[in-house]
Amino acid sequence: MLSSLNQTPFLHGVITIGSFTILMIGLIGVLTKRNLFKIFLSFAIIETSLFLYFIGMHFEIGKTAPIVSSEVKRFSLNMTDPIPQAMILTTIVIGIAVLSLGLSFIINYFKLTNNMRVDEMNELGEGK
Amino acid sequence: MRKFTIRSIFISLIVSIMIVLLLQIFLQFDLVTSSAGSFVLNINEKSTESANAVTSVVTYFRGFDTLGEVTILFLSIFGIGLGLDGYRDKFNIFAYENTLLKIAVDTLFPLIILFGVYIIIHGHLSPGGGFQGGVIIASAFLLMFLAKSNDFSLKHNILELAESLSGAGFILLGLLSILIVNRFLGNFLPLGKVGELFSGGVIPLIYIFVGIKVSAEITSLVEYFIRIKDVK
Numbered sequence: 206m207l208s209s210l211n212q213t214p215f216l217h218g219v220i221t222i223g224s225f226t227i228l229m230i231g232l233i234g235v236l237t238k239r240n241l242f243k244i245f246l247s248f249a250i251i252e253t254s255l256f257l258y259f260i261g262m263h264f265e266i267g268k269t270a271p272i273v274s275s276e277v278k279r280f281s282l283n284m285t286d287p288i289p290q291a292m293i294l295t296t297i298v299i300g301i302a303v304l305s306l307g308l309s310f311i312i313n314y315f316k317l318t319n320n321m322r323v324d325e326m327n328e329l330g331e332g333k
Numbered sequence: 334m335r336k337f338t339i340r341s342i343f344i345s346l347i348v349s350i351m352i353v354l355l356l357q358i359f360l361q362f363d364l365v366t367s368s369a370g371s372f373v374l375n376i377n378e379k380s381t382e383s384a385n386a387v388t389s390v391v392t393y394f395r396g397f398d399t400l401g402e403v404t405i406l407f408l409s410i411f412g413i414g415l416g417l418d419g420y421r422d423k424f425n426i427f428a429y430e431n432t433l434l435k436i437a438v439d440t441l442f443p444l445i446i447l448f449g450v451y452i453i454i455h456g457h458l459s460p461g462g463g464f465q466g467g468v469i470i471a472s473a474f475l476l477m478f479l480a481k482s483n484d485f486s487l488k489h490n491i492l493e494l495a496e497s498l499s500g501a502g503f504i505l506l507g508l509l510s511i512l513i514v515n516r517f518l519g520n521f522l523p524l525g526k527v528g529e530l531f532s533g534g535v536i537p538l539i540y541i542f543v544g545i546k547v548s549a550e551i552t553s554l555v556e557y558f559i560r561i562k563d564v565k
Contacts, residue, residue: 302409305554
């Protein structure tokens, strides 16, 4: 009975539901929190769900990592797709760069205005 | 007691309904059996001789894209440095005394640096590479900042020299291969055999340059964010 769970469609269903749950957590954080730091960290959580979905949907049970080692002697089609992993490597680095730049903007904004809440921002004068 | 407002409960409900509706679409997706990845796996052994197919995609088949990625990282660190200026007269915000950490860090620091260098050099043989090893080296410097709060500071001219020389080395390698094999970041070195340390042509060289650049950038990023408290 347990072997029916060890199949690729079931694994893909688990990965889809799990990564969309993480996406839901991040979206709720972005929309309900008022602190700028918490909003940006929620964006980081949304990115994590994207990585999990992209990598997990290209994995199939029985395939090996795309690396030649002492057990796997040759490159063959019995390996997982290397291109999504390389893409996600690029995405992780760009995500770190954008997140750190945004956090430094928040620090500078807090030093200038002594305010870190979204609903009290009034620099463009639209509140009153 | 935390208070949940009506607005946040309403937003959570709307988002959950939206995710459940999206899941009904996404759960019906099937696998695509033939893709660009199978083509890459077929030609990888002949064209690069690198044991790690992900590394050959990152540095050889999409090498120009990696150059753009490293440039984005450099530009973002540059912007952070412009904004959070004056790190020299600032205090470390994690300034606390811990004797155990202070004694252990002298032993751990060279070992973590060595592990990062190992990950960078073996990027074409095993999981890892320039980005991962660079972040490991930066984590060694983060440990130093945590242990020796204000006594430890980086030599910024050496950092900037390493960063600019490795970036220039990456571009010079690409220009050299235009002259020799008529392709930007193409291979002009002997390929060797799969699984040996000196194999893969220019792939280890590119990953060593990327590793030096990423470790210097992430280390200066750590210093910008950890040295942030104003001196009274």
